[in-house]
Amino acid sequence: MIEIKNIHKNFGTQTVLNDVSAVFDNGKTNLIIGQSGAGKTVLLKCIVGLLAPDKGKVLYDGRNVVTFGKKERLMLRREMGMLFQNAALFDSMSVLENVMFPLEMFSDKSYDEKLKRARFCLERVNMIEAQDKSPEELSGGMQKRAAIARAIALEPKYLFCDEPNSGLDPKTSLIIDELIHDITKEYNITTIVNTHDMNSVMGIGDHIIFLANGEISWEGNKEEILHTNSKQLNDFLFSSEILRRVASEKI
Amino acid sequence: MLFIKSINTFGSYLMLMSRVLTKPESWKMFSRQFLRDIYQLGINSIPIVLLISFFIGAVICIQMKLNIESAWMPKFVVGYATREILILEFSSSMMCLILAGKVGSNITSEIGTMRVTQQIDAMEIMGVNSANFLILPKISALVGMIPILVIFSIAAGIVGAYAIGYVTQMMTAEDLTVGLQYEFHQWYIWCSVIKSLFFAFIIASVAAFYGYRVEGGSIEVGKASTDSVVSCSVLILFADIVLTQLLMQ
Numbered sequence: 001m002i003e004i005k006n007i008h009k010n011f012g013t014q015t016v017l018n019d020v021s022a023v024f025d026n027g028k029t030n031l032i033i034g035q036s037g038a039g040k041t042v043l044l045k046c047i048v049g050l051l052a053p054d055k056g057k058v059l060y061d062g063r064n065v066v067t068f069g070k071k072e073r074l075m076l077r078r079e080m081g082m083l084f085q086n087a088a089l090f091d092s093m094s095v096l097e098n099v100m101f102p103l104e105m106f107s108d109k110s111y112d113e114k115l116k117r118a119r120f121c122l123e124r125v126n127m128i129e130a131q132d133k134s135p136e137e138l139s140g141g142m143q144k145r146a147a148i149a150r151a152i153a154l155e156p157k158y159l160f161c162d163e164p165n166s167g168l169d170p171k172t173s174l175i176i177d178e179l180i181h182d183i184t185k186e187y188n189i190t191t192i193v194n195t196h197d198m199n200s201v202m203g204i205g206d207h208i209i210f211l212a213n214g215e216i217s218w219e220g221n222k223e224e225i226l227h228t229n230s231k232q233l234n235d236f237l238f239s240s241e242i243l244r245r246v247a248s249e250k251i
Numbered sequence: 252m253l254f255i256k257s258i259n260t261f262g263s264y265l266m267l268m269s270r271v272l273t274k275p276e277s278w279k280m281f282s283r284q285f286l287r288d289i290y291q292l293g294i295n296s297i298p299i300v301l302l303i304s305f306f307i308g309a310v311i312c313i314q315m316k317l318n319i320e321s322a323w324m325p326k327f328v329v330g331y332a333t334r335e336i337l338i339l340e341f342s343s344s345m346m347c348l349i350l351a352g353k354v355g356s357n358i359t360s361e362i363g364t365m366r367v368t369q370q371i372d373a374m375e376i377m378g379v380n381s382a383n384f385l386i387l388p389k390i391s392a393l394v395g396m397i398p399i400l401v402i403f404s405i406a407a408g409i410v411g412a413y414a415i416g417y418v419t420q421m422m423t424a425e426d427l428t429v430g431l432q433y434e435f436h437q438w439y440i441w442c443s444v445i446k447s448l449f450f451a452f453i454i455a456s457v458a459a460f461y462g463y464r465v466e467g468g469s470i471e472v473g474k475a476s477t478d479s480v481v482s483c484s485v486l487i488l489f490a491d492i493v494l495t496q497l498l499m500q
């Protein structure tokens with residue numbers, strides 16, 4: 001479980017996050033949605049510690065990372081996996097080496113066991129045939145899947161995904177979404193996903209927070225989001241005429 | 252303003268170095284990176300070092316022959332002067348300036364690209380000390396390889412001098428040999444090697460520093476590469492003066 005309390009973040013005079021508080025449960029896919037520029041990436045970076053919030057607390061199962069020292073932070077990071085917007089695979093290594101990387105770095109297991117674990121993760125995301133390819137030989141969706149395999153190699157307790165669907169076609173997006181959702185359930189991980197993809201919202205949103213003007217303007221799950229009265233959220237969700245019509249017919 | 256900025260930059264350079272110069276988390280991964288960098292930064296630079304040194308050796312030889320040699324100078328002066336120039340300055344300082352262009356921009360663009368494509372963030376999130384993992388092998392590889400490059404450069408320069416003597420028949424190989432051996436101080440070779448160690452450290456660490464702190468996209472990576480080559484060159488020239496003063500007294 002991850003709790004954030006009263007997070008503030010400014011860049012110069014621009015306020016990006018203004019008093020954001022939320023609770024993200026384990027075993028659930030938690031979504032952060034919002035318009036481009038709403039501060040989703042900044043919030044996620046504050047949570048994982050790539051940015052320091054100006055004010056506020058980030059609690060990982062009760063442990064406040066903002067006050068963590070270097071050592072404790074490093075130890076915590078070994079419990080985290082992260083999927084970046086552009087996959088961020090190491091391009092000097094093959095797919096298998098990418099997945100082996102965190103294992104080689106931190107695991108004391110024997111080489112064979114590490115290899116077995118890496119292969120298992122690749123199989124889990126259906127990428128075992130591509131294990132010897134280098135990242136630039138992969139399509140966007142395959143890169144994302146390989147990055148998921150890398151993120152789960154060390155059996156993380158916390159998984160973060162920054163726009164896992166950006167640049168993917170709807171069908172591939174669905175596969176990635178389901179993968180994230182299933183893995184979260186299977187291993188009881190606390191997962192936080194940044195997205196502005198409506199399919200994900202409807203598909204895997206166990207818990208959704210809607211970020212606007214640096215604040216949480218709506219919170220709920222995928223059933224509730226269809227019946228919301230919030231005008232701001234409706235404008236964001238059903239931004240096009242067609243979607244609006246589809247939605248009204250459904251309801 | 253500029254002064255404060257440079258102090259700031261120097262401070263962040265030192266902070267980066269304090270993260271770089273620590274014990275690697277995994278020696279196995281370190282040695283893998285190290286071997287890769289030996290190849291990429293060292294072995295791959297041998298051809299250009301040989302080529303440039305060969306021609307510079309030849310050109311120095313021609314210049315000495317045409318401009319210095321005269322009736323009251325002994326014949327061996329050409330070989331002597333060529334050797335001194337190669338050993339004392341060209342094969343260490345000038346060659347490192349050239350390498351700052353080749354190796355420095357390579358390091359900056361590689362690390363800079365990793366930065367803008369979030370590969371460095373990905374490492375940090377895993378709890379890897381990315382500065383140590385990426386930069387320490389490069390520094391060790393270049394510092395380890397540079398003496399070899401210096402020796403190769405001296406050798407190629409001398410071969411170039413013989414070659415031009417042979418091709419143009421402007422002097423005999425005997426005269427050249429006498430000159431090359433005249434009043435030889437082994438210490439000068441050591442000076443050259445010692446200087447080059449410092450230059451190698453400057454190239455690898457400064458170039459990595461510029462790459463590591465890139466923000467933005469491919470344009471910034473390109474700009475950082477250029478800046479890094481300029482800074483490396485200026486620092487090498489400056490260090491050359493200081494080191495030469497210290498070593499040659």
Ligand SMILES: Nc1ncnc2c1ncn2[C@@H]1O[C@H](COP(=O)(O)OP(=O)(O)OP(=O)(O)O)[C@@H](O)[C@H]1O
Nearest residue numbers: 011016034035036037038039040041042043163196
């Ligand atoms: N390092 C930074 N320095 C200054 N401003 C920043 C920085 N990072 C983000 N911002 C600003 O913070 C705001 C929120 O950016 P953020 O990247 O979080 O948006 P986002 O919600 O992730 O958008 P998108 O959906 O397009 O990814 C933007 O206005 C951006 O200009």
Ligand SMILES: [Mg+2]
Nearest residue numbers: 040041042163
């Ligand atoms: Mg974003």
